[in-house]
Structure formats: structure tokens, C-alpha cells
Amino acid sequence: MTDRLKLAFVGCGAIARFHLDGIQGHEPRIDVTALVDLDQDKAQGFAEETGGRVFTSLDTALAEGDFDAVDIMLPHDLHEEAAIQCLEAGKHVLLEKPMAPSIDACDRILAAAKKSPCVFMVAENSQYWPEILEAKRHIESGAIGDIITARAAFIYAFDDYWFKEARPWRYEKGRTGGGIAIDGGSHWIRPLRMWMGELKEAVGVLGHPLDKMEGESLARALFRFESGATAIFDAMMIDTTFAPEPWWRVTGTKGELTINAGLDGSNLWLWDKEHPEGKELFASAGYTESFGPELSDFTSAILEGTELAAGPEHAVGELRAALAIYRSVESGKWEQVWE
Ligand SMILES: NC(=O)c1ccc[n+]([C@@H]2O[C@H](COP(=O)([O-])OP(=O)(O)OC[C@H]3O[C@@H](n4cnc5c(N)ncnc54)[C@H](O)[C@@H]3O)[C@@H](O)[C@H]2O)c1
Structure with missing residues (x-):
């Protein structure tokens, strides 16, 4: 197993700034290699800082990008589709809170995560x-x-x-x-x-x-x-x-x-x-x-097999x-x- 993690940002809006600051200040094992956003300028801004490749659709990023994990930072109603698509594509998934807007949608994501050998974590920074x-x-x-x-x-x-x-x-x-x-x-x-x-x-x-x-x-x-x-x-x-x-x-x-x-x-x-x-x-x-320790917890779970501070089932509690x-x-x- 490699000792570095290639990560794609899926959604490059407000919270992405905090995630990137956390990585830059705290988690040197992550390389942000892809930036996905419908708004190309937002993705481009982060690409200039990270050297990652810009994509304006998740489909294209999954087909052509070079990454093992995704950090999904999209509006809540888009969480389910993106998380399931990435898990089914064999990517480790960090998903911003809430997992999804409804319990049914959370159950579908959890079922996809159970079928996948990859790490699935909900980002609850508190x-x-x-x-x-x-x-x-x-x-x-x-x-x-x-x-x-x-x-x-x-x-x-x-x-x-x-x-x-x-x-x-x-x-x-x-x-x-x-x-x-x-x-x-x-x-x-x-x-x-x-x-x-x-x-x-x-x-x-x-x-x-x-x-x-x-x-x-x-x-x-x-x-x-x-x-x-x-x-x-x-x-x-x-x-x-x-x-x-x-x-x-x-x-x-x-x-x-x-x-x-x-x-x-x-x-x-x-x-x-x-x-x-x-x-x-x-x-x-x-x-x-x-945010730095949050990204580190996800990275260690992938690279070292450590247990998450809080698993995804727990994260449905809020x-x-x-x-x-x-x-x-x-x-x-x-x-x-x-x-
Ligand atoms: N942990 C925290 O403190 C915290 C704070 C704010 C937001 N959040 C969470 O982060 C997530 C994102 O919130 P935000 O404030 O960054 O929102 P935002 O609107 O600033 O960013 C969302 C980004 O997703 C992009 N986008 C929308 N649809 C897309 C699609 N189909 N494909 C690709 N990109 C698409 C938008 O262009 C935008 O840049 C939410 O789940 C929110 O609850 C967490």
C-alpha cells in the first residue's frame, strides 16, 4: 500500500477552503489531484494552489481523473447520488454533513458503503x-x-x-x-x-x-x-x-x-x-x-486501516x-x- 493519498475535491465552494487549509496545515500525506465543480472558475482557483486537474463533471472526473478518494462538498440534495456513484467506482468517500437530507437516502448510501471495500466517512468537524x-x-x-x-x-x-x-x-x-x-x-x-x-x-x-x-x-x-x-x-x-x-x-x-x-x-x-x-x-x-484532524482521520483509515473516530452509522445521529x-x-x- 502507498503512503500517500490522491484526493479529488467534489464541490469547490465555501467549505472546500477550510478542507484545503486543514490539509495544508496538518496532513502532508494528501495530494489533491482533481478539483470538480460545475463552476470551472472555482475549481480552477483550487487547481492553481494544488496542481490538481480541473473537471466540471463528476462523470468525467471518475472516467479520466487520477485519484483514490473523494471529498464530497456538495449541496445536501446531491450527496446521495455522488456518494453512491463514487463508492461504486471504487473510491474512498469523505462526505460533508449531513450524510443526506432523509433517513431513506442515508440508508441507501450506507448500503452502498457496506458493499464497498473502501472507507466511507461523514465529515462532522466538531x-x-x-x-x-x-x-x-x-x-x-x-x-x-x-x-x-x-x-x-x-x-x-x-x-x-x-x-x-x-x-x-x-x-x-x-x-x-x-x-x-x-x-x-x-x-x-x-x-x-x-x-x-x-x-x-x-x-x-x-x-x-x-x-x-x-x-x-x-x-x-x-x-x-x-x-x-x-x-x-x-x-x-x-x-x-x-x-x-x-x-x-x-x-x-x-x-x-x-x-x-x-x-x-x-x-x-x-x-x-x-x-x-x-x-x-x-x-x-x-x-x-x-478540519486538519478530520482529514487525517480519513487518511489514516485508508492508509493504515485505523478506526474512524466516529463511523458513518453514528453520524446519522445528528x-x-x-x-x-x-x-x-x-x-x-x-x-x-x-x-
Ligand atoms: N463543517 C462545516 O462547518 C460546514 C460548513 C459549511 C458547509 N458545510 C457542508 O459542506 C457542504 C457544501 O457546503 P458549502 O457551504 O461549501 O456550499 P457551496 O454552495 O459554497 O459549495 C458547493 C459547490 O458545489 C458546486 N456544485 C453544485 N452542484 C454541482 C454538481 N452537480 N457537480 C459539481 N459541483 C457542483 C457549486 O458550484 C459550489 O461550488 C454541505 O454539505 C454543507 O452542509 C459544512
Whole structure:
């Protein structure tokens, strides 16, 4: 087996920049040898940096390109077809979250992955976010005692960076599968699962304060975990000014951990009897630091046969949580996440 991985970017939009920065800063074993995008200029921009070959269709890239793995970064409604096509062509597949907009589509992708000898991974970068991993270590070492509850607050003043007019698909429910709970919300739900174990059920309400967005731009939900512990999931993307607030707060019998974060960095704080004013435990560039380790996990699984930090079946959990919230809005009741 070779010690290098030839990778094709399939979709060269906003998140591709973060993936390439992660590779350049963290994963020297990857050569990006193909760049696929309907928009040739976008692919060309990355080709100039990587030396890879430009393609404007996945069909042509699979027929003529030189790569062993693909990193699929397409709108959600295109995930299923592209992932299955690449798995059937014998490529290892890294697929941006969510796996697909519906459980049926996820099941079809998982079935194709089971038939393939290749690695299939869903890219959920919060699995590798330094403060979240550091919080997990402190929780496991008993820093805050037994977890009682937590709050994940995806509170994001509307900023068109991820939602530029060039990406109108993110406003369309038919293309994303819903709204912010299914989309950015996954990055707030995964850490709760990492710290508190598996989700059992959810109940919530949705709102639409952002006129442009067809799906919800407000989701406020309660989660109950298999352990019996509960957490609040708050997701708000509104064109307003928010007061500062931790993105995560984990409350235990001995104290609390909080993570304050933004796209430009994050920090982890401990609050307990010895530190009633709080103590900073860790700080880093945060979110942007998560993509390098994510790409490394995928690369090591292919080149060394190591186990993924989170397998693809596990990665359906965030989608299931969002769908359970949506169902609960209809039923007015708690809904099972893994029904
Ligand atoms: N991990 C994160 O923090 C994070 C952040 C943003 C987006 N994402 C995910 O990344 C994925 C892409 O999101 P984005 O914000 O980069 O979107 P984007 O719209 O910026 O990029 C998508 C790209 O796909 C191209 N494209 C569309 N149809 C195509 C086709 N048929 N063939 C080839 N190229 C095609 C578009 O031209 C565009 O360049 C989504 O799954 C999204 O949820 C993850």
C-alpha cells in the first residue's frame, strides 16, 4: 500500500477552503489531484494552489481523473447520488454533513458503503474541535462530577458568509432537508453526544424569523439522553444583535464547563468551588483547527486501516435528532431519535 493519498475535491465552494487549509496545515500525506465543480472558475482557483486537474463533471472526473478518494462538498440534495456513484467506482468517500437530507437516502448510501471495500466517512468537524475534545477529557476525569444537564447554543447573528446569494440552495428546504437544525445544528449536537452519550428523544419548537429562509432559522429543543440526563439545544440564525453567550455549557454535580467560541477562536473554562470566578483551561483557534484532524482521520483509515473516530452509522445521529425535533413540532410530543 502507498503512503500517500490522491484526493479529488467534489464541490469547490465555501467549505472546500477550510478542507484545503486543514490539509495544508496538518496532513502532508494528501495530494489533491482533481478539483470538480460545475463552476470551472472555482475549481480552477483550487487547481492553481494544488496542481490538481480541473473537471466540471463528476462523470468525467471518475472516467479520466487520477485519484483514490473523494471529498464530497456538495449541496445536501446531491450527496446521495455522488456518494453512491463514487463508492461504486471504487473510491474512498469523505462526505460533508449531513450524510443526506432523509433517513431513506442515508440508508441507501450506507448500503452502498457496506458493499464497498473502501472507507466511507461523514465529515462532522466538531468531532475534532480542540475545545470539545479537551472538555471531553475533563468530563471523563471527573472535573465537574456527574453531568446533570447541558446547553448547546448555536446562536449566530445572520451573516451571509455561508449563505451568499451564490449559494441559494441553503435557503431551500427541498435542497437542505430542513433548516438550521439539520444544517449547522449538527455541529452543536455532536459534542453533546460526545460528552453525554446517545440521544433518546427530543421535543421542540421551530420559528422562521429569517425571511429569506424557507426552513427554520430558529429551533429550541429539549433532548433526553439514554442516561436520563437532559440538554437544551438552541439554534438561532437571525438578522439581529445577540448578547455574548457560551456556545456550550455543561453542568455537573461539582461545577460547570463552558466553551466560548466564534469562527476566530474558542476557549474552555471551568467553574467550580475552587474557581468561582472561572478558570480558563484551554484556548485555540477552535473551529478552523478541526478540519486538519478530520482529514487525517480519513487518511489514516485508508492508509493504515485505523478506526474512524466516529463511523458513518453514528453520524446519522445528528440528522435523526433534527428530524425528531421536526416530528415533535407536528405531534406536540416527545419523539424518539432512533425510532
Ligand atoms: N463543517 C462545516 O462547518 C460546514 C460548513 C459549511 C458547509 N458545510 C457542508 O459542506 C457542504 C457544501 O457546503 P458549502 O457551504 O461549501 O456550499 P457551496 O454552495 O459554497 O459549495 C458547493 C459547490 O458545489 C458546486 N456544485 C453544485 N452542484 C454541482 C454538481 N452537480 N457537480 C459539481 N459541483 C457542483 C457549486 O458550484 C459550489 O461550488 C454541505 O454539505 C454543507 O452542509 C459544512
